[in-house]
Amino acid sequence: MTLAATGHPPTQAAAAAGSAPAVPGEPARSARPRTDRRLARIRVFLAVGALLFGAVGIYGVQVRTDGANDAKTHSGILIEQAEQIYHSLSDADATSTTMYLHVGEAPANLLQQYNTDLQNAQAALLAATKEAGGDAVAVKALDQIATQLPQYVKLNATAAANNLIGYPVGFRYLLQASNLMQGTSATATAPPSGILPWAQNLTDTEAKNLSAAEGTAKQFPVPMLVVGLLLLAALTVVQVRESRRTNRVFSPGLLAATVALVVAFAWTGVDIGVQNGHEDKAKSRGSDQVSVLATARILSLQGRTEEMLTLVGRGTADDQETDYAGVTAANGTYTPGTEANLATALQQAEKLATDDTGTKLAAAALGDEAAWHTQHQTLRGFDAQNQYEKAVDSALGQHDFATAPSAAKSFDALQTDLDHAITYAETSFGAEAKDGAGAVAGLEIGLGVLALLMAAAVVRGLGRRIAEYQ
C-alpha cells in the first residue's frame, strides 16, 4: 500500500492542476500534452494491478490451503470420530454377545473390552459433539446416537443379569440390544434407525463434505490467472508503446515487473501441480484405503455378532446366520451376506494398496478371513450335528479349541490384521497430506513479495519517465 500511495500524489497534483499549461521541456516527439499525467495514471493502474494480482494470488492459495483445511479439519474430525463410534460400538456388540455365550460370570478380559469400547464411544461422541457446532446433519446424528446408547447399555445389562441366573428371557434382551445397535439403514423414504446406521449416516455426510473440500483444495486459482494475464497484457502494451514513443527499447522497471509476474506464474503453477499430486496420492493411498479397511473391520465385527447370536439363539435366531451367509431368493437372485461383503471389501483393499507392505497386510487379512469363514462353517456343522458344546468351544476358543484352530482364533487374527493395515494406511495418508500442505508453504509470502516488487518496479520505472516530462 505504501508504494501504491507514492503513486498517487502526482495524479492528484495533475488533477488539481486542471487545464494548466503544458510544462515546458516536453520531448519534441510527443505532440500531446499531459503525457506525464497519462503516464502517472498508467503507473497507478499498473501498480494497483500488480498489488491486485498479489492479493488475488494469495487469496487463491489460501482458498486451496486454509479454506480446504478448515472443511477438511471439520469433516475430517467428524468422520474420524464417527468411525471411532462405529468401531467401538460394533466391537461392544460383538463382545457383549460373546460374553453372553459364556456360562456364568463373563470373563474379565471381555468385560474390560466391553467397558473400554463404551468409554471410547462416549469419548468420541463428546469430541464429535464439540466439533459439530452448527452442522445440523451432524448434530442430529450425534443426538440420535447419544439418546439410544444408554438404552442399549441398559438392555445388555438386563440380558447379562438374566443370563447369570439362567433365565432365557435374557437372550431376548440381548437380541433387542443388538437390533437397536445394528438397526436398519436409511432408505430413500425412511431415515435410519438404530445406533450404527446413524453413525454411518454421519460418516457418509461428512465424507461428501470432505470430498467437496478436496475438490476445493485442487481448485485452479482462476481470478489470479485472469488478473495476471490482464496485467501481463497491460505491461506489454505499455512497454511496446513506450518503446515506440521514445528511443529506449527497454524500460528496466517495467521489464523487471514483467519478469516478476512470469516468475509468480511459474512458482504458483509448479506448487499447485505438486500439491495436487500429493492430494491425489493421499486420497488413493490413504483415505480410500482407510475407508475400505474400516468397512471391512465393521463387517467382521457384524459377522462375529451374527455368529454369536445364532449360537445363543438355539434355533430362534437363525435369521442371524442368514444375515451372515446371504440368501438366494426363489428366482435365483443371490443377496450377499456379511461374510461375502467382508471378503469383497478385503479384496478391494488389496487392490487399492499402492505398495508391497499395504498389499501384504491386506492379503494377510484376506487369508485370515477365509480361515475364519471355514471355521465358522465347521462350527455351524457342529451345531447342526447336535454338537452344540463343540460349536460353542470353537466360537470361544476354549476347551478342545484352546490351541487348535478355532473360529475365535481366526477372528482375533483377522482383527489384528485389520488393525495393522488400518494403522499403515493412516500413516501413508498422514504423510501425503502433510507433504501436500507443505508444498504450497511459502507460496503466499512469495506471491506477496513478488507483487510488491512488481508495484515498486512499475512505480520506479515509470517515475523516471514522468520525471523526464517535468
Added chain:
Amino acid sequence: MSGRGMTTMNGRRNIRMRTWGAAAVVAAVALTAACSASKGGARPLAGQGIGPGALPNAPKSSPTPCGPSATAATLNALPDPNAPATPGGTLDKIRKRGFLIAGIDLNTELFGYDPQHNNNPQGFDVDMAKAVARAIFGADGHIQFRVVTLADPKTGEYAQLHAGNIDLAVETTTITCARMEGAERMNFSNPYYTAQLKLLMPLRDDGSAQTTSLAQLKGTGTKVCATLNSTPVDIIKNTLGASAAVQVPNALDCLADLQQDQVGAIYTDDALLRGMASQDPHVAMTTAPGGQDQPYGIATNCDPKSPNDLTPFVNAVLANMIQDSGPNGWRSLFAKDLGSQPVSLPEIPTAYPLGS
C-alpha cells in the same frame, strides 16, 4: 397301510388295549385321514421332488374341521424292544440307527430349555421325547436332540420332518386341522398336554394374581402382547381392537416387553406363560378362565407312500405313561417339570382347533 398291519408288526394280536377313549377302534381310519394324499387333490405328493417351502404360492384353503379320528391310531401294545420291527418302517429305521432324533425347542422354559447352556436339554417336551426313545430301545440314552425353530417355514418342524432330519418333533406344537391336512401336513399323536390361552399380568400390590380376563381389558388402553401372526393376536384384535395387539417374533419377547412396561399383559398358551412366570417373580397368570384349548401333540412325518408306524407307537407310549403312576409316569413328569400337580389328564377333544 392298515390297522392289521400294525398289530402284526409285533406278532401278537390279543393284547389288552392301552388306549384312552375309543381310539383303537378308528385306528385304520385315522391313519388314512391323518395322512391322505387323495384329500389334497392336485397337491403334489411328498417325495416327488417338491422340497419343503417349495410351494410359496400354493392356494391356502381354509381347513376343514377335524376330530379325534385324526390322531387316534394307537398300537394295542408296545412292541418288545428286542423284537424286530416291520422292515422299512420308521421304527425299523430308528432301531437300526441306534438312537431316536427328536426335534425340540430350547427357548421354552419348563418345556424345552438348556438351563446350563451345555446341551443338556430339560423340560416336559424333552421328557416326552425321552419316554418315546426309552420305549423303542428299552433303555435310556438312545436319543439325540436337534433344535428346531418353531413353525419356521424354512427350518421348522415340517421342513425337518419332511427332510428326514428328525424322527419326531416335541415342541409345544398345537394339534390343528390345518397342520394335519394342509399343504405342509404332519402326523400328530394324541395330546400329551392341553394348553389354554391365558393372560399373564403383573401381580397385584398384595402379591396375588390378578383376576382380569382378556375381555375385561376392553377400554383400559392396555397393550396385549402375543407372537407374530398367531391365533392369540387375532383374538386380541377381535376382543380389544387392532391397536391393543403388540406382535413380537418370539413369545419370550413379550416378557421382556412386559418387564419394560411396553405392554400391560401377555396372551398366549399357559404352557409358555408358566415358563415366563418362572423367570419373573412379579408376574402371574390371571385367575380368569382360559380360552380355547390348545392340545399339544408329538409330530411325525407324513409320507403317504410309506407306512408311518411311529405315531401309533407314540400314542401307545403316551397311553402307558398316563396310566403309569411311577416316577416315569405322566403325572410325575408333569409335577417334576412344571412344578405343580396336574389338575386333569390330557384329553382327546371332540374337535381339534382349525388353525390356519
